[in-house]
Amino acid sequence: MRPGGLRIVAGEWRGRPLRAPQGDATRPTADRTRETLFSMLASRLGSFERLEVADLFAGSGALGLEALSRGAAKCIFVEQDAAAIRAIRTNIAALRAADRCDVRASSALALGPAKQPVDLMLLDPPYHTGAGAVALDKLRRLGWIGDATWISLETAADETPMLKGLDIVATRKVGKAMIHLARLAGAA
Template structure:
């Protein structure tokens, strides 16, 4: 979801996101003008889904701070078997549900709850997890530990993290290995893979 200054992103202008690949390529979905909502830019999204070229189709995906749903809906368009979008803000979650309903038979589910509360429920393993939390709230350390310890990650799961550049170093589970690391403007983003714990 991520709360910060609005991103300079033409795809988010006017309260829309655009799907850039897959079944619904070019489809625009409305986004509420919620204060500080920061959809992932097309540039970052394109890079991310190039990284994940062989990981999305047929995978179970979790978009834990869904916000605009930019990442979760992109995964659906590219053939994910299931996408769960978790969003705390009720009105934003309702817009996500409307957008999901506009995509014919998309295998998605919107859950209106806090990310930390969601991770306290019974776990289902995911192959791919998107973490784009509100900036400057230090949510990632707890979330990453809960994902690893709570059974939310399949073996060899991929975890995408988007956060503010120049933020403090992030303590991560020791079996998460960095695959990719880039910056774009004020945003830092990384892709990790979960290695089997011996």
């Protein structure tokens, strides 16, 4: 792990270290950004208990593991980088969380139709690529996003995502990142 590396911010595994993938292919979400994101979500969700979560462009898996630490029931981790997949599997094993995790070595754009919508979708795609908006549009059409789904999309602070069929309900700048919370257009 890198010096001053990633840690779980709160919940069951608070303070536990996480391994970041080797190399420059991923950009792990900083602890401060995760803390802000989960504070924003907690004020809207109340609790993470029993939530079904999808962590797309998962990198180290820090976002999904943070949700699990706070009580989420299950998380699907979707990542295509081999080093990142190894880091996710290492982190899951270290936390003894395999029974609550589904790791998919794939692109978020390669996911097929959902059996049911997830409760929380966390996306941290590469900055300045538009990949998050493209993935959300496809996943919305494939049934991954329902009326009750909350979506978090992290972008660079100077990016404004154009989301089809979704409303951005909150944004927060944290350092070089911008967190966008979104819902289906018209969802209560």
